[in-house]
Amino acid sequence: MGEPIGFVGLGIMGEPMATRLARAGLPLVVWNRSERAARALADVGAEVAPDPRTVFARARIVILMLANADAIDAVLRAPGAGLGDLVAGRIVVNMGTIAPAVSQRLAADVAAAGGVLVEAPVSGSRRPAEEGALVGMLAGPEDAVAEVAPILEHLCASITVCGAVPAALTMKLSVNVFLIALVTGLAESFHFAEQHGLPLATLRQVLDAGQMASPISRVKTEKVVGEDWAPQASIRDVLMNADLIVDAAREAGIASPLLDVARALYAESVAQGDGALDMVAVLHAITARTVAAGDADADAEVRIRPAQGPSEHPALVAVWRSAVDATHDFLAREDRDAIEAALADAYLPAVHLAVAEVGGRVVGFAGMHDGALEMLFVDAAHHGRGVGSALLAHAIAEHGIRRVDVNEQNASAARFYERRGFEVAGRSETDDAGRPYPILHLRLGSGGV
Structure with missing residues (x-):
């Protein structure tokens, strides 16, 4: 037996990938938070750490297949363990998807601690992982990439060297733009056919036989027709990827119109409780929009209700993004990111939230605290339709x-x-956080409504 290879993270993708390596005869030492996946690897000969x-x-080359940057930090920067103690003299292979800018900083930190970071994201879901048919992308120092590539050959049908970090992760996000647009469009195609009374099995037959068919489309058409929502790539993970793509696009100053729409749909799916389902189950969110729009009278009526707690926060964040994109072009990128990062965990829990629905769909929200309206945001598509007025009237009357x-x-x-009776009572040169955005302090006059 040769020198063992480390593998950390045995989730939806990590377990079949590590299993293939073990069955190929590579000595593995693995770790995972849950014991079930670790036991499965032990059954195929891996050492469980x-x-x-x-x-x-135990290993000089360690593969990380973790959910996000926070999970990577939890491993590499765990309390009581310095980064250098872990990575000095080692090649750390990150196969998970994180923001390119975060990966670049991580590569610098690992290098400063005496190690080397290689990016090795893959395109493909669980089935290609099981079959060794993933598409691999590599970035990092040439000598380290040359050591890692033969390991990935057991997992990938093809491997492309992309250059220096963060080129591989940037390439992965570029691929995911197409993937998310493709599967979301496929889901809408089935929704369109179903709403017109067409048999879904017949649509699948036509799609699978046509020029647009691909391995991924054939897998997803099978899942839709069979109502098989077991995750190959979960909606929650796809939303995370969509967030990374849109954030990277904004940072680069480029448009991302398709992903803006797709991200809103996946956020709605998570809010509906479908986050653990396969990404093609975004079909449910599309259907929910149709149901909400089905009754013209109901669609025109704005309903105000209390928020449903943290489970609804992804939908509220999606509304916030839409509203801010339409009205807050003066915000610097880093300030916008800081506000968004704190929204779900700090700002929303600190206020009493009221939610506006139109036809059952969340289209706006307001947050109140101690006699002040702390926030009011309306989805850009519903500006000018009375949603903001309804939220404000509720805030005044009920709070x-x-x-x-x-x-x-x-x-x-x-x-x-x-226009609704508020008057300027004062002005501050900066906002509450000291950022250079002047604030108007408004008070409701005696004649306001």
Whole structure:
């Protein structure tokens, strides 16, 4: 037996990938948070480590197949273990998908600690992972890439060397733009056919026989027709990828119109409780939109209700993004990112939330605290349809709201409140966080509604 290879993370993708390596005769030492997957690897000959530190102690090349950057940090920067203690003299192979900018910083940190980072993201879902048919992308120092490539050959039908970090992850996100657009479009195709009374099996037959058919489309058409929603790539993971793509696009100053729409749909899917289902189950969110729009009278009526707690936060964040994209072009990129990062965990839990629905779909929300309207956002597609007015009326009538602060650069918001009886009572040169965005302090006048 040769020198063992470390493998950390045995989830939907990691388990079949590690299993293939073990069955190919490569000595493996593995670790996973849950014992079930680790036991399955032990059954095919892998050594199961009690913790990540042991994996790094036993192996010079360690593969990470973890869910996100936070999970990577939890392994590499665990309390009581310095990064250098783990990675010095080792090649760390990140096969998970994280933001390219985060990967670039991680590569620098690993290098400073005496190790080498190789990016090795893959395109493909669980079935290609089981079959060794993934498409691999590599980036990093040439000598390290040359060592890692033969290992990936057991997992991939093809491998492309992309250059230096973060080129492989940037390439992976580029691939995922097409993947997400393809599967979302496929789901809408089935929805369109179903709503017109066409047999879904017949649509599958036509699609699978046509020029647009591909291995991924054939797998997903089979799942839709069979109502098999077991995840190959879960909706929650796809939403994470869509977030990474749109964020990278904004950082680069480029448009991402298809992914903006797709991301909203996947956020709605997560909010509906479908986050653990396969990505093609986004079909349910598309269907929900049709159901919501089915009754013209109901569609025109705005319903205000209390928020349903943290499970609804992804849908509220999606509304926030849509509203901010339409009205807050004055925000610097880093400030917008900081606000969004804190929204679900800090800002939303700190206020009493009211949600606006149109035809059963969340299209706006307001947050109130101690007599002040702390936030009011409406999905851009519903601007001018009375949603904001309904939320404001509710905040005033039910929560006694008399104060609101508005960004001075957001002239349309200032006009909205002034037309409803709010008056400027003061001005601050910066916002509450000290950022250079002047704030107008408005108070409801005696004649306001």
